Each structure stands twice: as C-alpha cells, then as structure tokens.
Amino acid sequence: xxxxxxxxxxxxxxxxxxxxxxxxxxxxxxxxxxxxxxxxxxxxxxxxxxxxxxxxxxxxxxxxxxxxxxxxxxxxxxxxxxxxxxxxxxxxxxxxxxxxxxxxxxxxxxxxxxxxxxxxxxxxxxxxxxxxxxxxxxxxxxxxxxxxxxxxxxxxxxxxxxxxxxxxxxxxxxxxxxxxxxxxxxxxxxxxxxxxxxxxxxxxxxxxxxxxxxxxxxxxxxxxxxxxxxxxxxxxxxxxxxxxxxxxxxxxxxxxxxxxxxxxxxxxxxxxxxxxxxxxxxxxxxxxxxxxxxxxxxxxxxxxxxxxxxxxxxxxxxxxxxxxxxxxxxxxxxxxxxxxxxxxxxxxxxxxxxxxxxxxxxxxxxxxxxxxxxxxxxxxxxxxxxxxxxxxxxxxxx
Amino acid sequence: xxxxxxxxxxxxxxxxxxxxxxxxxxxxxxxxxxxxxxxxxxxxxxxxxxxxxxxxxxxxxxxxxxxxxxxxxxxxxxxxxxxxxxxxxxxxxxxxxxxxxxxxxxxxxxxxxxxxxxxxxxxxxxxxxxxxxx
Numbered sequence: 001x002x003x004x005x006x007x008x009x010x011x012x013x014x015x016x017x018x019x020x021x022x023x024x025x026x027x028x029x030x031x032x033x034x035x036x037x038x039x040x041x042x043x044x045x046x047x048x049x050x051x052x053x054x055x056x057x058x059x060x061x062x063x064x065x066x067x068x069x070x071x072x073x074x075x076x077x078x079x080x081x082x083x084x085x086x087x088x089x090x091x092x093x094x095x096x097x098x099x100x101x102x103x104x105x106x107x108x109x110x111x112x113x114x115x116x117x118x119x120x121x122x123x124x125x126x127x128x129x130x131x132x133x134x135x136x137x138x139x140x141x142x143x144x145x146x147x148x149x150x151x152x153x154x155x156x157x158x159x160x161x162x163x164x165x166x167x168x169x170x171x172x173x174x175x176x177x178x179x180x181x182x183x184x185x186x187x188x189x190x191x192x193x194x195x196x197x198x199x200x201x202x203x204x205x206x207x208x209x210x211x212x213x214x215x216x217x218x219x220x221x222x223x224x225x226x227x228x229x230x231x232x233x234x235x236x237x238x239x240x241x242x243x244x245x246x247x248x249x250x251x252x253x254x255x256x257x258x259x260x261x262x263x264x265x266x267x268x269x270x271x272x273x274x275x276x277x278x279x280x281x282x283x284x285x286x287x288x289x290x291x292x293x294x295x296x297x298x299x300x301x302x303x304x305x306x307x308x309x310x311x312x313x314x315x316x317x318x319x320x321x322x323x324x325x326x327x328x329x330x331x332x333x334x335x336x337x338x339x340x341x342x343x344x345x346x347x348x349x350x351x352x353x354x355x356x357x358x359x360x361x362x363x364x365x366x367x368x369x370x371x372x373x374x375x376x377x378x379x380x381x382x383x384x385x386x387x388x389x390x391x392x393x394x395x396x397x398x
Numbered sequence: 399x400x401x402x403x404x405x406x407x408x409x410x411x412x413x414x415x416x417x418x419x420x421x422x423x424x425x426x427x428x429x430x431x432x433x434x435x436x437x438x439x440x441x442x443x444x445x446x447x448x449x450x451x452x453x454x455x456x457x458x459x460x461x462x463x464x465x466x467x468x469x470x471x472x473x474x475x476x477x478x479x480x481x482x483x484x485x486x487x488x489x490x491x492x493x494x495x496x497x498x499x500x501x502x503x504x505x506x507x508x509x510x511x512x513x514x515x516x517x518x519x520x521x522x523x524x525x526x527x528x529x530x531x532x
Contacts, residue, residue, distance in 0.1 A: 227470070234415065234419075237415040237416070238416070
C-alpha cells in the first residue's frame with residue numbers, strides 16, 4: 001500500500017511536473033509562438049495519454065521518442081520513471097506473492113502447530129492426571145509402607161522381647177532340670193531310707209504272728225483251766241460239805257481263767273489291730289516304695305523332658321534371634337524403600353505441578369497461536385488487498 | 399441247792415449239779431443216722447457212751463444240722479442213763495435257794511438272772527417225744 005501510495009504520489013508529482021512543463025511550454029509557446037506549438041502539443045498529448053493510462057495502472061505502454069528536442073528529455077525522464085515504476089511494481093508483485101505464499105505456509109504451519117499444541121495439551125492433561133494418580137498411589141503406598149514399617153518395628157521389638165523371654169525360659173528350664181535332678185537324688189535317698197525303715201515293720205509283722213501263736217496257746221490254756229475248774233467245781237459239789245472249800249478255790253481258778261481268757265481276747269484283739277495296722281503300714285510302705293519307684297521313673301522322664309525342652313528352647317531362642325535380625329533388616333530395607341517412595345512422591349508432585357504449568361503454558365501458547373492466526377489472517381487480507389491493488393498495474397507481458 | 403447253770407436257746411437253764419458228771423471239750427461226736435437234728439451224735443468217755451444233744455436246737459425245735467465240732471459238752475449221769483448236752487455258754491455252778499415255783503420251775507439268782515430249771519429226765523422225755531428222724 002505504501003508503495004502504491006508512493007507510486008501514486010510519484011505519479012501525481014509527475015503529473016504536476018508535466019502540468020508545469022505544459023504550462024511552461026504553453027507560456028513558451030505563447031511567448032515564442034506557435035513554432036513548436038503543434039509538435040509540442042502533439043507530443044504532450046501523447047505523453048498525456050500515456051500518463052493517463054499509467055494513472056490507470058497500465059505500465060505496459062512505451063513512451064514514443066518523436067524528436068530530439070527538449071521534450072525528448074521529458075519523454076526520456078518519463079520513460080525512465082515508467083520503467084522504474086514497472087520495476088518497483090514488479091518487485092512489489094513478487095514480494096506480495098511471496099508474502100501470500102509465506103502467509104499460506106504460515107497458515108499451514110500454524111494449523112500444524114495448533115494440532116500439535118492440542119496434542120501437547122491433551123498429553124499434558126493425561127500426564128497431569130497420571131501424575132496426580134501416581135502421586136495418590138505413591139502417597140497411599142507410602143502410608144502402607146509406613147504402617148508396614150511400624151508393624152515391622154513392632155515385630156522386631158516383639159522378636160526382641162520373645163528372644164528375651166526365650167532366654168528366660170531357657171534359664172528356667174535349666175533350673176528346672178537341675179531341680180528335677182536334685183529331686184531325683186533326694187528321691188533315691190528317700191527310697192533307700194524307706195526300704196530301711198520298712199525292715200522293722202516287716203520284722204514286726206513276723207513278731208506279731210508269733211504273739212498271736214502265743215496268744216492262742218494262752219487262750220487254750222485258759223480254756224483248759226476253765227474246763228478244769230468247772231470239773232473241779234463239779235467234783236467239789238459231789239463231795240458235799242467236804243468239798244465246799246475246794247469248790248471256792250475251783251471257782252476262783254475259773255474266774256481267773258475267765259479273766260485270763262478275756263484278757264487274752266482283748267490282747268488278741270489288740271494284736272489283731274496291731275497286725276492289721278502293721279499289714280496296712282507294710283502295704284502302705286510297699287505302695288510308697290512302688291510310688292517312689294514310679295516317681296523316680298517319672299522324674300527320670302521329667303529330666304529327659306527338661307533336656308529336650310532345653311534343646312527346643314535353645315533352638316527357639318536361636319530362631320527368634322534370627323527372626324529379629326531378619327525383621328530389623330526388613331525394617332531397614334522398608335525404611336529405605338519408604339524414603340525412595342517419599343522421593344518418588346515428591347517427584348510425582350513436581351511432575352504434577354510441571355504438567356499443570358505445561359497445561360497452562362500450552363493454553364497460553366494456544367491463545368498466542370490464535371493471535372498469530374488472527375495476525376496471519378489479517379496479513380493475508382492485506383496481501384490480498386495488495387495483490388488486488390497491484391493487479392491494477394499492467395506490466396509488459398502480463 | 400447247787401445248780402449247774404448254762405445258756406441255751408437264748409435263756410438260762412439250770413440243772414441240779416448232782417446230775418452233772420463232768421465237762422469235756424474238744425470232742426467230735428460220731429453222727430448217728432436217722433436221728434433228730436438236735437442229736438449231735440454219740441461220744442465215748444471213760445467207759446460210757448453218751449448221746450450228745452444240742453439243747454438250743456431241742457428247745458427251739460430247729461431242724462438245721464448241729465455243728466460238727468463242739469466246744470463244751472456237759473455230761474450227765476442219772477439212773478443208769480447217759481446224756482451229753484451242748485450249751486451255748488456255761489455259766490458255772492451256783493448255789494441257789496430252792497424256792498422255785500413248782501409250776502413254772504423258774505428261780506432267780508443274786509445277779510438278777512432268771513433261770514429255768516430243767517431235769518435230765520425232762521430232756522430225755524422231750525427227746526422221746528420228738529418224731530422219728532426229725
């Protein structure tokens with residue numbers, strides 16, 4: 001447009017110059033007459049008609065050089081001007097066509113950029129959503145890991161406590177085994193003592209049997225005495241008055257025999273009781289011996305069991321220690337993992353923020369591209385206008 | 399009078415001491431078939447044969463057989479007759495005032511015992527009254 005304006009201005013200037021020249025020529029013609037008036041007018045008319053056509057944009061016309069006078073200079077200048085105009089217009093046409101082409105290319109590129117920008121926008125949104133989800137998952141995983149860490153800590157502490165208790169159990173089992181061995185030793189002593197103590201009881205049993213035999217003899221004697229005294233009484237009665245004294249003696253002997261028999265019965269009852277008690281004591285002693293023997297076997301078994309328990313408790317203690325070590329190792333590893341997850345969480349957060357920023361950036365970029373599109377469209381409109389304007393100029397060969 | 403007192407069939411029985419020949423123990427009466435169950439058998443003592451009677455069974459009319467071994471046997475002799483009595487327990491010879499009721503033939507001792515007096519003849523008669531083989 002500027003070029004066109006300049007051209008028009010130039011044209012106006014030329015026209016003005018031509019008018020001035022015409023006026024001067026006219027004045028010269030008036031002044032000098034009509035020697036050159038006819039040829040000048042003709043040539044000026046020619047120039048005027050050319051100028052008119054140029055003013056209408058037809059730059060294809062050639063300026064005819066009809067003579068070698070002063071107007072020739074004007075014609076040459078005019079022709080030179082037209083040639084320059086032609087060159088300028090041609091250059092303008094080339095530039096405008098290049099501008100149009102560039103505008104079209106720009107539009108295509110902008111379209112591509114827009115498409116890519118939309119893709120970037122969508123990708124950024126997807127990345128943002130993914131980052132958000134990733135951040136949430138990482139946070140949840142961190143929480144789970146944190147809980148796991150606490151639990152593993154507790155497990156490690158529990159393992160330590162269990163190890164301590166297993167150690168206590170081992171010590172107590174060792175003490176129990178020692179006590180059982182001591183009890184066994186005492187039990188052996190008690191058994192020996194019981195056997196020794198039982199001997200008089202067994203001897204007493206034999207003596208009681210002998211006492212019973214003696215008592216039987218005494219009872220028999222008392223019975224015989226009783227019988228003898230009875231028969232003596234009968235004989236004394238048969239003797240009448242003479243046997244009265246003998247009867248009394250016989251009666252006393254009978255009473256004595258009766259007392260003796262009663263006493264022997266009592267003694268027998270006592271001896272029977274002693275025999276019964278002795279039998280019960282002997283049975284109890286035998287039972288005690290058996291029980292002690294059984295107890296000894298049981299304690300032997302207990303000692304063996306304590307030994308097995310001890311080895312079992314030792315194994316448990318070692319295993320618990322191993323579990324504690326593994327738990328502590330796991331705690332350490334989970335702690336490291338948790339730190340990594342926290343770092344991951346931080347990175348995910350940063351990613352999320354970056355993607356948010358990217359989304360905002362792509363949004364702004366889209367708006368700017370739209371501005372560029374609008375500017376390119378305006379440029380296209382202007383280039384079309386310029387093309388339309390320059391189409392008014394007709395160059396040679398076009 | 400002197401009275402030989404013994405216990406049988408849950409009561410105290412008394413016999414005049416003059417009829418008692420002697421007391422023996424540890425005897426094994428020889429069983430005689432087809433005689434009453436109170437007849438424990440016969441024993442031979444110092445040249446005499448004695449029929450041994452379980453007084454308790456005789457008085458209670460018990461049909462169960464008498465024991466094989468007896469502790470004491472009271473040997474009685476009177477009017478050329480011989481009889482052995484198996485008591486439950488022998489109390490002994492006591493002098494008792496002969497104030498027995500003639501009808502009930504019971505006397506009382508100074509210890510407060512009620513004694514039923516019985517004669518060997520009465521026992522003999524009771525034996526004879528028994529049915530054969532009872």
